[in-house]
Amino acid sequence: MEKLQSLAGVAAPLPRANIDTDIITPMKFLTNARFDNMHERAFEPLRFLADGGENPDFILNKPRYRNAKFLITGRNFGCGSSRETAVWGIKGLGIRCVIAESFGDIFFNNCFQNSVLPIRLPAETIAELMAEAGDDQGNMQFQVDVATRTLTTPSGRSITFDLTVDRQTSLLEGLDDIAQTMKDDADTAAFQTEDRTERPWIYDLGTID
Amino acid sequence: MPPTTTEAKTLFENLWDSHVVRSLGENLDLLHVDRLLIHDLSGSRALTDLNERGLSVRNPELCLSMPDHSVSSLPGRTLASSPNGVRLGEALRDMSAAAGIPHYGIDHPNQGIVHIVGPETGFTLPGSLLVCGDSHTSTHGAMGALAWGIGSSELVHVLATQTIRQRRPGTMRITVDGELGDGVEAKDVILHIIGALGVAAGTGNAIEYAGTTIGAMSIEERLTICNLSIEFGARMGMVAPDDTTYAYLKGLPLAPQDEAWDRAETYWRSLPTDDDAVFDREETFRAEDIAPQITWGTSPGQTLPVNGIIPSPGSFVEAEMQYNAETALDYMGLQAGKTIAGTKVDRVFIGSCTNSRLIDLRRAAEVARGRQVAANVTAWVVPGSVQVKREAEAEGLHDIFLAAGFEWREPGCSQCVATNGEVVAPGERCVSTSNRNFVGRQGPKARTHLAGPAMAAAAAIAGEITDVRALAPTTGEG
Numbered sequence A: 001m002e003k004l005q006s007l008a009g010v011a012a013p014l015p016r017a018n019i020d021t022d023i024i025t026p027m028k029f030l031t032n033a034r035f036d037n038m039h040e041r042a043f044e045p046l047r048f049l050a051d052g053g054e055n056p057d058f059i060l061n062k063p064r065y066r067n068a069k070f071l072i073t074g075r076n077f078g079c080g081s082s083r084e085t086a087v088w089g090i091k092g093l094g095i096r097c098v099i100a101e102s103f104g105d106i107f108f109n110n111c112f113q114n115s116v117l118p119i120r121l122p123a124e125t126i127a128e129l130m131a132e133a134g135d136d137q138g139n140m141q142f143q144v145d146v147a148t149r150t151l152t153t154p155s156g157r158s159i160t161f162d163l164t165v166d167r168q169t170s171l172l173e174g175l176d177d178i179a180q181t182m183k184d185d186a187d188t189a190a191f192q193t194e195d196r197t198e199r200p201w202i203y204d205l206g207t208i209d
Numbered sequence B: 001m002p003p004t005t006t007e008a009k010t011l012f013e014n015l016w017d018s019h020v021v022r023s024l025g026e027n028l029d030l031l032h033v034d035r036l037l038i039h040d041l042s043g044s045r046a047l048t049d050l051n052e053r054g055l056s057v058r059n060p061e062l063c064l065s066m067p068d069h070s071v072s073s074l075p076g077r078t079l080a081s082s083p084n085g086v087r088l089g090e091a092l093r094d095m096s097a098a099a100g101i102p103h104y105g106i107d108h109p110n111q112g113i114v115h116i117v118g119p120e121t122g123f124t125l126p127g128s129l130l131v132c133g134d135s136h137t138s139t140h141g142a143m144g145a146l147a148w149g150i151g152s153s154e155l156v157h158v159l160a161t162q163t164i165r166q167r168r169p170g171t172m173r174i175t176v177d178g179e180l181g182d183g184v185e186a187k188d189v190i191l192h193i194i195g196a197l198g199v200a201a202g203t204g205n206a207i208e209y210a211g212t213t214i215g216a217m218s219i220e221e222r223l224t225i226c227n228l229s230i231e232f233g234a235r236m237g238m239v240a241p242d243d244t245t246y247a248y249l250k251g252l253p254l255a256p257q258d259e260a261w262d263r264a265e266t267y268w269r270s271l272p273t274d275d276d277a278v279f280d281r282e283e284t285f286r287a288e289d290i291a292p293q294i295t296w297g298t299s300p301g302q303t304l305p306v307n308g309i310i311p312s313p314g315s316f317v318e319a320e321m322q323y324n325a326e327t328a329l330d331y332m333g334l335q336a337g338k339t340i341a342g343t344k345v346d347r348v349f350i351g352s353c354t355n356s357r358l359i360d361l362r363r364a365a366e367v368a369r370g371r372q373v374a375a376n377v378t379a380w381v382v383p384g385s386v387q388v389k390r391e392a393e394a395e396g397l398h399d400i401f402l403a404a405g406f407e408w409r410e411p412g413c414s415q416c417v418a419t420n421g422e423v424v425a426p427g428e429r430c431v432s433t434s435n436r437n438f439v440g441r442q443g444p445k446a447r448t449h450l451a452g453p454a455m456a457a458a459a460a461i462a463g464e465i466t467d468v469r470a471l472a473p474t475t476g477e478g
Ligand code: SF4
Pocket: B068, B069, B113, B114, B115, B134, B136, B352, B353, B354, B412, B413, B416, B417, B434, B435
């Protein structure tokens, strides 16, 4: 996994609640043989018109926001299915930081598996950030620094956000959960040995044929 | 490790604590995974990832795979009947075989939707920790299991390590007391709850459903309740195991047998929440207040009693909710202020991991018996598993459906998600017993109304959304 230590760029305001994973990556793309092109139709119902052309009103289609690295959006973002394609689609569009009042749980977790930073902030703060993101008079640059857990807005306002140490470390160092857990395999083996005497039925399923 | 009995604990805490392999600090634990269910949509992809990393499946004997999302539901189908089915189904079959993972292939007498098959075979057990790369894994909590849906990276993690890293969620108890009215089903109970609490109310929480209404429910009904937990953001939903659970499980092929059963049952009886245990949040509902539900919008929380009036966006306090209602009404082609009953429908889908078990099909068949599907409606019944199909046919339910003009199809996810190509056409309106009415869920521009099986069958007969309680009684065997 690549590192995410800091990020600077434009933030796209998407003031809408409950954007679900079916909007971000509609089910019809999930049977694709490849998943590295999920961004091509990400947000399809919002981003494209019925004739397949781009919807000029959608924020990420506006010239100023095409290269956005941040997305600021309403509450319960990424609710719905467990599909990790939702994170891949967003990341493929160049967005590495999503700021919302709340997130779907699984989506939130999936972000950290893909070096995307989800930040939860109170509703009032989100509204203020959206106003700043939508104001094209200034430099429009948002910045995030993972080490200090700080978000800096174009006006220079600095906001500290919550991030647990393990997630912070994995972003900073680009660490992969699987490799880490495999180092602890002796613990798993010990757990199973003891558990087998406690709950043997978990391990002896009988024949599945 | 067995649950300790020294302090008051919730069912959730007992389940969680008995699976901690190692604490990773800050509320993060490494948990042992007892059961992993694998389906065609994410399974072969995850196994490919695993192989590419040079890793192998740590405990294939604790896994079970089957195709469900991509398979065709066409009578007489094979993997080749659905374009995606061939590639995804064959890949899952071959990769499962290579990894030593037990597999219920398309021709297997136990094939079906993962969330139907797990409980009905005894693969899902009380006190077990079960995960699957599918958000509706919360379903299995109805067995007294700790179960939730995981993402692709987590799935590879579980395959490689038989563990999962998880932050301990908060706890919430939803108590439903009293007796349900005639024609009110488990689906109505959970839609009512989601409508009342809002689609984000459960976020970050593990829910326990309790109370006399839940206690009186069959396992199948509890599975329906837990299935929709994810639709209000909860990662897991569960019901404490009780005599109903043990009666359901005893003798199932993958459940413990003989002395192992006795030991297991003793253990399971130690799991339920202590009387004085404390939850982070409590909500209570009265069964009498719950009417048959039908959703009007594009989120499961946008639900109404079937005799209700379609709400106007202005009736919501928050601007965001107003906006959501406005866009939902527009997408659904509905007019605020009108009754929802009487809305013409084009399709009815009775199926999905929410409502395609035997008891669901019995409910729908009761309504269908001796009646005819309206001329303007295409109505499907898709049993959740081969076993459900077999049992339903043994009771003659398929004859009732066929005589009434329903199609009787093969098991799978089918029109719940339309991955197999079985879409609801653009602009068509479908009453569906599934769990998601999101924009485009059943196909581009498809309009979905969620309801229970009796209400769905009633809509098929009436050709419009209708109150199942108002259907005139029929006589005869149809
Ligand atoms: S039936 Fe629908 S909700 Fe259930 S697993 Fe299949 S696609 Fe998912």
